[in-house]
Amino acid sequence: MKKRLTIFIAAVFAAVSLAGCKNSADASSSLKGLEAPTAVGSEAMGKKQLKTSESFALQTLDPHLDYQGWYTSIYGVTEALFFMKDQSSIEPLLAESAEADGTLWTIRLKKNAVFSNGNPVTSDMVIRNLKAAGEINPRFAYLSGYTYQVMDDKTFTIDTGTVYPTLLNDLASPELAIVDLDSSKDMKSELIATGPFVISSFEPGGTMEVVRNDRYWNGKVKLDGAVFYYMPEADTALMAMQNGEIDCYTSVTSDAAELYQKEPETYHLTTIPATRLQFYILNENRMDSNLRKAVNLTVDADAIETYLNGTVTKTDGPFSPLAPYGKVKKRKPDVKAAKALLEEDGYTLNADGYYEKDGKVLTLNVSYYAARSLDTLAALMQEQLKAAGIQAVLTCEEDPDGTYIATGEFDIALYCMIADKAGDPYYFISCTLAEGAPYNCGGFSNPDVQEKILALEKEPDGEKRAQLADQIIQAAMDEDAFGYVALFNKITVMRNGVTGISENNPFDFYFLNAETDMD
Structure with missing residues (x-):
């Protein structure tokens, strides 16, 4: 079966290429002719210097801009008020505690929290950081509308105006890192923050080097430093790892993982489901309930997981089942039941094995973009739908948000996004299921669900939020x-002996930390 699918998918890709489909802007860029770096191992330097790779080329150090804070967090340089734990829960980091009274939040800071230059983290500086992020990052623009008040050096309040129960989740976002704005004169190239490491060498679009923050406020830092080499090509990272030029990296491909698994005496491999979701939208404006149900009974996530060879983990809902808001169940694939639904709608199989009605073959348009393995997913779904007698035509777009997501011109729309952005279900639900939401573009409208979404927006109790989320998604x-x-x-x-690189944390923006170590 896998061999037949491989041949089939190769043929589909060839056809798509001839049709002129271009790679999505979401696809990773490549750098031709990149050579593996010269080894600068800890043995040669007499220090514990970790060497790793990063596929993103950071151009500026300002963590408040766009998604730059993800990378300064990965480097172990910046920290936020709160931290996302391995099981999608939050705990205080620079903050000591937080209490809500209606719209008013009172936040207390850790008394020993200091920047790498020794300056204390104060309420005034935190407020200035939050306002700065709100001014330059559209995703956090709402911070500019809040009312802030300094109570003392280590206590401040935020009045959100309306009840906003997920504020602490937002304050765990790496883009809301707290930096010394007075000492970081030009954050394009200079950054004074609170993390266990400080930047010693920064090459925009290239290598980043960090060293231990000797003034780190939150315990002993085990490494002397680390080097992050810019390696956009997966094969380059594989070669560097095999040559002993780097010690670890994440975003390992399935082919590379197979090689590492064959050498357990040298490498340790960790695989966990993360937060980026592959999903599809069924257009209720163009498909009746029986047809939509038939599609869902036909798509086999087990087979897709197997084919994608360790790069994904099948899921029932949009969130990890380990999360308190990930307790939903979907029907098991049943092609026979799918065919029965189509026949109930008056379709009959023709000589080519496809269902038709009134002389017209049942054909569905599957729209996708060529990144995040959505091209492979589209081809696999096309083959699975064919087995149920449904003909699928694949349409590749370079910009999904500007084409089929915006216009609704699709029967099945494939998309990939981070579903669990900050340890809470509201973000994904509000983006995909609320009326008028950008990814509720298939005509879904359910009054009971909309009422529950409004309740979820305001509900402060975590257990009740999880229950509401499960009910909304299940509906x-x-x-x-x-x-x-x-x-x-x-x-x-990780090369054996390397530990503590946040490998069990599903959030991509954590990597280097004070506990990271190597033999």
């Missing part, structure tokens, strides 16, 4: 408005 699944396929795996390889 959409029962209506066959969406299909949730798989969560991308976070695959990390």
Whole structure:
């Protein structure tokens, strides 16, 4: 079966290429002719210097801009008020505690929290950071509208105006890192923050080097430093790892993982479901309930997981089942039941093995973009739908948000996004299921669900939030408005002796930390 699918998918890709489909802007860039770096191992320097790779070329150090804070967090340089734990829960980091009274939040800071230059982290500086992020990052623009008040050097308040129960989740976002704005004169190239490491060498678009922050406020830092080499090509990282030029990296490909697994005496591999979701939207404006249900009964996530060979983990809903808001269930694939639904709608099989009605073959348009393995997913779904007698035509777009997501011109729309952005379900639900939401573009409208979404927006109790989220997602699944396929795996390889690189944390923006160590 896998061999036949491989041949089939290769043929599909060839056809798409001839049709002129271009790679999505979401696809990774490549750098031709990159050579593996010269080894600068800890043995040669007499220090514990970790060497790793990063596929993103950081151009500026300002953590508040765009998603730059993800990378300064990865480097172990910046920290936020709160921290996302391995099981999608939050705990205080620079903050000591937080209490809400309606719209008013009172936040207390750790008394010993200091920047790498020794300056204390104060309420005034935190407020200035939050306002700065709100001014330059559109995703956090709402911070500019809040009312802040300094109570003392280590206590301040935030009045959100309306009840906003997920504020602490937002304050765990790496883009809301707290930096010394007075000492970081030009954050394009200079950054004074609170993390266990400080930047010693920064090459925009290239190598980043960090060393231990000797003034780190939150315990002993075990490493002397680390080097992050810019390696956009997966094969380059594989070669560097095999040559002993780097010690670890994440975003390991399935082919590389197979090689590492063959050498357990040298490498340790960790694979966990992360937060980036592959899913599809079923267009209720163009497909009746029986047809949508037939599609969901046909798409086999187990087979897709197997074919994608360790890079994804099948999922019932959009969130990890380990999360308190990930307790939903979808129907098991049943092609026979799918065919029965189509025949109930008056379709009959023709000589080519496809269902037709009134002389017209049942044909569905599957729209996708060529990144995050969505091209492979589209081809696999096309083959699975064919087995149920449904003809699927694949349409590749370079910009999904500007084409089929915006216009609704699709029967099945494939998409990939981070579903669990900050340890809470509201973000994904509000983006995909709320009326008028950008990714509720398939005509889903359920008054009971909308009422529950409004309740979720205001509910402060975590257990009740999880229950509401599960009810909302389950209702959409029962209506066959969406299909949730798989969560991308976070695959990390470490040379034996390397430990503590956040390999069990599903969030991509954590890596280097005070506990990171190597033999």
